[in-house]
Amino acid sequence: xxxxxxxxIHGNRHALEAVLDAIANSGAAEVWCLGDLVGYGADPDAxxxxxxxxxxxxxxxxxxxAVTGELALDEFSAAAxxxxxxxxxxxxxxxxxxxxxxxxAGERSGVGLYxxxxxxxxxEYVLSVLLADLCLDSQPERVCLVGHSHxxxxxxxxxxxxxxxxxxxxxxxxxxxxxxWLINPGSVGQPRDGDARAAWLLLDTDAATATFQRTDYDxxxxxxxxxxxxxxxxxxxxxxxxx
Ligand code: ZN
Numbered sequence: 694x695x696x697x698x699x700x701x702i703h704g705n706r707h708a709l710e711a712v713l714d715a716i717a718n719s720g721a722a723e724v725w726c727l728g729d730l731v732g733y734g735a736d737p738d739a740x741x742x743x744x745x746x747x748x749x750x751x752x753x754x755x756x757x758x759a760v761t762g763e764l765a766l767d768e769f770s771a772a773a774x775x776x777x778x779x780x781x782x783x784x785x786x787x788x789x790x791x792x793x794x795x796x797x798a799g800e801r802s803g804v805g806l807y808x809x810x811x812x813x814x815x816x817e818y819v820l821s822v823l824l825a826d827l828c829l830d831s832q833p834e835r836v837c838l839v840g841h842s843h844x845x846x847x848x849x850x851x852x853x854x855x856x857x858x859x860x861x862x863x864x865x866x867x868x869x870x871x872x873x874w875l876i877n878p879g880s881v882g883q884p885r886d887g888d889a890r891a892a893w894l895l896l897d898t899d900a901a902t903a904t905f906q907r908t909d910y911d912x913x914x915x916x917x918x919x920x921x922x923x924x925x926x927x928x929x930x931x932x933x934x935x936x
Contacts, residue, residue, distance in 0.1 A: 698894040700727035700840030704734025705882030708891040711910035723749040727840035728808035732756030735918035741788040753795035754808040772925040805834030809841040826856040844886040845879030863907040870901040889935035
């Protein structure tokens with residue numbers, strides 16, 4: 694089965710719509726969403742509605758849990774806290790009810806799914822080989838997917854070898870038949886790896902392969918929506934740099 698993996702949408706409707714169009718042409722039978730549907734961007738309800746309609750499985754991210762009130766806002770940066778407060782004010786009751794029912798960890802087709810990490814599904818940023826090694830020690834599934842850092846990357850540990858990790862760009866292809874893996878598709882709505890295009894991953898569970906994807910979207914439209922909502926300007930500015 695081909696699966697499209699999306700994460701960290703962050704209220705960016707422009708990016709999510711472009712990615713879902715690309716997914717519709719990808720042959721993917723399912724969409725798995727690793728969380729952070731809201732926060733930062735100007736269209737939380739549209740993103741919740743689309744993710745809810747299209748995802749076979751959807752996790753909660755730390756920003757979703759901030760909006761539902763499960764996490765305190767003092768754990769967030771100033772801009773993230775301001776965006777979470779704004780989202781709480783504007784979000785529709787049925788969107789909030791959907792987010793309240795999500796959990797930050799799950800499993801599907803034998804693949805482990807975590808918003809942040811297998812050790813800490815809500816908060817841990819897995820950006821180093823050292824942390825990835827500890828995660829691989831603790832994860833029950835051989836192949837796990839995480840979001841949260843907004844950086845497309847993969848870590849692998851083959852039997853008898855040390856863990857290695859690499860940032861991943863468009864069309865990078867992984868063979869997952871052997872080894873223990875921790876893979877981040879990157880962020881749909883706020884990429885932070887220097888490529889401003891929306892990031893996602895196409896996984897093939899039968900062939901045991903994965904291919905990193907980038908999709909162009911209307912960045913100016915997303916930035917204009919953030920400014921029109923009077924959210925912090927930095928949240929609009931960073932989109933064009935993918936930072
Ligand atoms: Zn995020």
